[in-house]
Amino acid sequence: MDKKPCKSQDFEVRKGPWTMEEDLILINYIANHGEGVWNNLAKAAGLKRTGKSCRLRWLNYLRPDVRRGNITPEEQLVIMELHAKWGNRWSKIAKHLPGRTDNEIKNYWRTRIQKHINKQAEMCSSHMSNQELHDHQASTSQLPCNSSTSFMETYSPMSSFNHGNIELFPGRQQQHVVDQSNNENYWSMEDIWSMQLLNGE
DNA sequence: AAGGTCGCCAACCGCTAATTC
DNA sequence: AGAATTAGCGGTTGGCGACCT
Numbered sequence: 069m070d071k072k073p074c075k076s077q078d079f080e081v082r083k084g085p086w087t088m089e090e091d092l093i094l095i096n097y098i099a100n101h102g103e104g105v106w107n108n109l110a111k112a113a114g115l116k117r118t119g120k121s122c123r124l125r126w127l128n129y130l131r132p133d134v135r136r137g138n139i140t141p142e143e144q145l146v147i148m149e150l151h152a153k154w155g156n157r158w159s160k161i162a163k164h165l166p167g168r169t170d171n172e173i174k175n176y177w178r179t180r181i182q183k184h185i186n187k188q189a190e191m192c193s194s195h196m197s198n199q200e201l202h203d204h205q206a207s208t209s210q211l212p213c214n215s216s217t218s219f220m221e222t223y224s225p226m227s228s229f230n231h232g233n234i235e236l237f238p239g240r241q242q243q244h245v246v247d248q249s250n251n252e253n254y255w256s257m258e259d260i261w262s263m264q265l266l267n268g269e
Numbered sequence: 270a271a272g273g274t275c276g277c278c279a280a281c282c283g284c285t286a287a288t289t290c
Numbered sequence: 291a292g293a294a295t296t297a298g299c300g301g302t303t304g305g306c307g308a309c310c311t
Contacts, residue, residue: 083280083281084279084280084281084304084305085279085280085305086279086280105295105296105297106296106297107295107296119296119297120281120282120296120297120298121280121281123297123298124279124280124281125279125280127298128279128280129279156299156300156301157299157300158299158300159298159299159300170298170299170300171278171279171280171300172278174300174301175277175278175279176277176278178277178301179276179277179278180276180277183276
């Protein structure tokens with residue numbers, strides 16, 4: 069396993085961001101040989117990467133069925149519902165969002181939703197007296213407003229959600245729309261796959 | 270205009286579960 | 291049965307661009 073990293077004399081392991089060349093090598097190799105054992109794949113393909121790194125790159129970025137771009141309000145809703153149900157089981161949640169990766173969902177949760185939860189917690193605690201806080205904790209065995217469950221109570225589809233018109237992040241909605249128009253700025257997988265085709269694969 | 274801060278996300282790390290020998 | 295190997299998961303970090311002062 070990766071607990072036993074490749075001997076340094078075997079090859080120097082590259083780390084950090086993947087180059088376009090490395091991506092193409094990996095894509096070509098998998099297109100020709102399939103996935104197989106990742107450590108062997110990395111060596112056979114001539115990549116100076118660990119199998120683990122190759123796997124992650126393929127699963128999270130290079131796979132043709134990976135969906136990139138903004139999380140839709142519907143997907144957001146699913147994420148929140150499933151997170152309330154299962155907690156940080158990102159891969160489990162990702163299975164219910166075709167084309168989305170656990171890493172993407174995890175990042176989304178931490179950068180967008182969790183931040184909002186923390187804000188809620190702050191507001192909540194600033195509006196609650198110490199006695200109220202104590203009573204609340206005693207009755208729920210949870211920190212007030214600090215769990216996804218309480219967040220879902222506040223923002224559940226039954227209450228303030230309106231499908232397709234979520235005001236979860238006031239002030240950010242506009243930015244999301246703008247971001248969607250910027251998707252062309254990404255080096256899209258269609259580009260890579262077409263490059264691969266041009267390479268004669 | 271420049272420096273500082275924030276937000277996002279790709280990639281790494283450590284660990285456990287599953288599989289193979 | 292158990293040691294070794296591999297796959298997968300979740301947490302964390304570092305880099306970079308956007309935004310703010």
